Amino acid sequence: MERKIRILIAKPGLDGHDRGAKYIARALKDAGYEVIYTGIRQSPESIVRTALQEDVDFVGLSLLSGAHNELFPAVVDELQRQGAQDVVVFGGGVIPDSDIAYLRDKGVEAVFTPGTSISAVIDFIEANRERVVSR
Amino acid sequence: MTLADGVRQGQQRAIARAISLVENDLPGREELIDRLYPSTGKAVVLGLTGPPGAGKSTLLDRLLSEERKAGRKAAVIAVDPSSPFTGGALLGDRLRMQSHALDPGVYIRSMASRGHLGGIAGATADAVKIFDAAGYDRVIVETLGVGQTEIEIAQLSDLVLLVLVPGLGDEIQALKAGIMEIGDIYVINKSDKDESARLRAEVDYVLSLANPTPERPVPPVVMVSALFDRGIDDLIDSIAGRLQRYAETGEIDRRRRLRLRRELRQQLQSKINDHIERKVEIDRQMDQWVERLISHQETPYALINRQIEWIFKEMDRS
Ligand SMILES: Nc1nc2c(ncn2[C@@H]2O[C@H](COP(=O)(O)OP(=O)(O)OP(=O)(O)O)[C@@H](O)[C@H]2O)c(=O)[nH]1
Numbered sequence: 001m002e003r004k005i006r007i008l009i010a011k012p013g014l015d016g017h018d019r020g021a022k023y024i025a026r027a028l029k030d031a032g033y034e035v036i037y038t039g040i041r042q043s044p045e046s047i048v049r050t051a052l053q054e055d056v057d058f059v060g061l062s063l064l065s066g067a068h069n070e071l072f073p074a075v076v077d078e079l080q081r082q083g084a085q086d087v088v089v090f091g092g093g094v095i096p097d098s099d100i101a102y103l104r105d106k107g108v109e110a111v112f113t114p115g116t117s118i119s120a121v122i123d124f125i126e127a128n129r130e131r132v133v134s135r
Numbered sequence: 136m137t138l139a140d141g142v143r144q145g146q147q148r149a150i151a152r153a154i155s156l157v158e159n160d161l162p163g164r165e166e167l168i169d170r171l172y173p174s175t176g177k178a179v180v181l182g183l184t185g186p187p188g189a190g191k192s193t194l195l196d197r198l199l200s201e202e203r204k205a206g207r208k209a210a211v212i213a214v215d216p217s218s219p220f221t222g223g224a225l226l227g228d229r230l231r232m233q234s235h236a237l238d239p240g241v242y243i244r245s246m247a248s249r250g251h252l253g254g255i256a257g258a259t260a261d262a263v264k265i266f267d268a269a270g271y272d273r274v275i276v277e278t279l280g281v282g283q284t285e286i287e288i289a290q291l292s293d294l295v296l297l298v299l300v301p302g303l304g305d306e307i308q309a310l311k312a313g314i315m316e317i318g319d320i321y322v323i324n325k326s327d328k329d330e331s332a333r334l335r336a337e338v339d340y341v342l343s344l345a346n347p348t349p350e351r352p353v354p355p356v357v358m359v360s361a362l363f364d365r366g367i368d369d370l371i372d373s374i375a376g377r378l379q380r381y382a383e384t385g386e387i388d389r390r391r392r393l394r395l396r397r398e399l400r401q402q403l404q405s406k407i408n409d410h411i412e413r414k415v416e417i418d419r420q421m422d423q424w425v426e427r428l429i430s431h432q433e434t435p436y437a438l439i440n441r442q443i444e445w446i447f448k449e450m451d452r453s
Contacts, residue, residue, distance in 0.1 A: 003159050003161075004158075004222070004247070011329065014442070019374070021159040025225055026225060026226075028223070029218065029223040029224060029225040030218075030221055030223060031221065031223060032221040032222045032223040033223050033226050034217075034223065034224045034226060035223070035224065036226045036227075036229065036245050036246050037225060037226070037227045037229075037230060038230055038233055038236075039233060040227050042233065042236075043237075045237060046233060046237055048238035049147075049236050050229065050233075050236055050238060051150055052147050052148055052151055052241060052245075053147060053150075053154045053242055053244055054151070054244060054245060055151035055154065057154060057450065082148075083148065107365070
């Protein structure tokens with residue numbers, strides 16, 4: 001049996017609505033992944049604890065409010081602190097191109113901006129499948 | 136340090152890995168469970184089931200708060216269905232329990248039912264053992280009550296809470312059909328809604344038709360509003376009362392023995408099956424058998440009995 005890929009979709013920060021995150025969560029489910037969704041306003045600590053308990057392979061962060069430069073790296077750092085640097089972090093939301101290089105540098109392995117098709121996200125996950133499955 | 140040691144010490148990551156191991160049925164599963172087994176038997180296992188939207192997750196959030204107030208460590212296994220088409224699953228039960236996300240005394244794990252042999256029951260049973268060995272006092276298994284799963288989960292639990300809500304229609308039909316005989320406590324949620332009084336009367340009526348025994352007396356019916364945090368104390372009292380009674384009458388022991396019996400039988404059957412499939416390569420032969428039947432060269436029972444004789448001979452030779 002093929003090992004299932006598990007993905008946590010989480011919303012850090014103070015955004016009040018989560019249509020985008022829910023859309024991604026549902027699309028990834030339809031692509032055959034097991035997706036855990038935890039709702040809005042999650043702290044980096046609670047995102048990481050959820051990721052650990054659920055033993056996910058990926059954490060997808062969604063944020064509209066503009067605090068991505070602080071919150072995305074905070075999740076990466078907290079994962080590292082917990083010894084879970086093998087979990088792959090990606091992000092999405094309204095993120096200016098100028099911030100993408102910075103986020104990459106901070107360990108956010110992919111950044112998807114509005115208008116990206118879901119197949120790009122799936123390609124990214126599949127490109128990392130071998131790596132996460134053998135961790 | 137082994138994975139089993141990590142689990143016994145309650146390490147989050149070890150528990151997480153251990154559950155993935157049993158969930159994916161990876162090599163090492165059997166050894167892990169055998170190593171943990173001596174440390175199990177202390178946790179009380181509660182089943183929580185009911186139709187979609189009954190408020191199970193919201194209620195669980197309240198129950199977790201109560202467990203923590205009572206000083207108990209609690210684990211939740213939230214089971215949701217996998218899509219039969221894509222194999223994917225959206226596991227959203229945690230959403231309403233995230234207030235407990237940072238509490239070291241609470242562990243929440245979502246599981247997709249997947250399609251594997253023996254259903255979700257086998258993996259869930261092992262996950263319960265993992266939490267038990269890791270020192271959780273309560274393990275609560277949440278499932279969607281839509282048929283066979285309720286029964287399988289009931290068989291894993293020491294006590295089953297069945298959550299009903301007004302306005303879902305066919306519940307009373309299901310009650311009458313006896314599916315819901317598995318409930319040890321009937322929880323009517325959304326008591327803030329007017330129609331809940333009528334549902335209560337209906338449930339009371341159906342339960343009055345049941346045949347109580349000293350071991351399994353008429354289940355209590357408790358009205359709660361998970362959303363408005365009402366009636367939770369009554370529910371906690373009911374749970375404690377039932378558990379005590381079941382302990383006194385030996386009902387808990389009886390259920391645990393039944394559970395083991397079922398687990399053993401299932402494991403035995405699946406291993407025997409695997410063994411035979413491997414030995415005589417049934418899949419490879421099947422095409423030929425089907426051809427013989429479809430062309431009416433042979434009749435079904437004659438064929439199968441002849442094959443079985445052959446299978447046994449093959450096995451004797453090896
Ligand atoms: N009015 C009212 N609404 C409630 C109550 N408890 C839960 N709800 C609402 O019912 C809806 C479903 O609640 P959940 O806790 O997600 O229900 P569930 O049974 O876990 O749902 P599934 O995961 O779909 O099986 C949510 O919108 C809740 O806010 C209650 O006591 N009263």
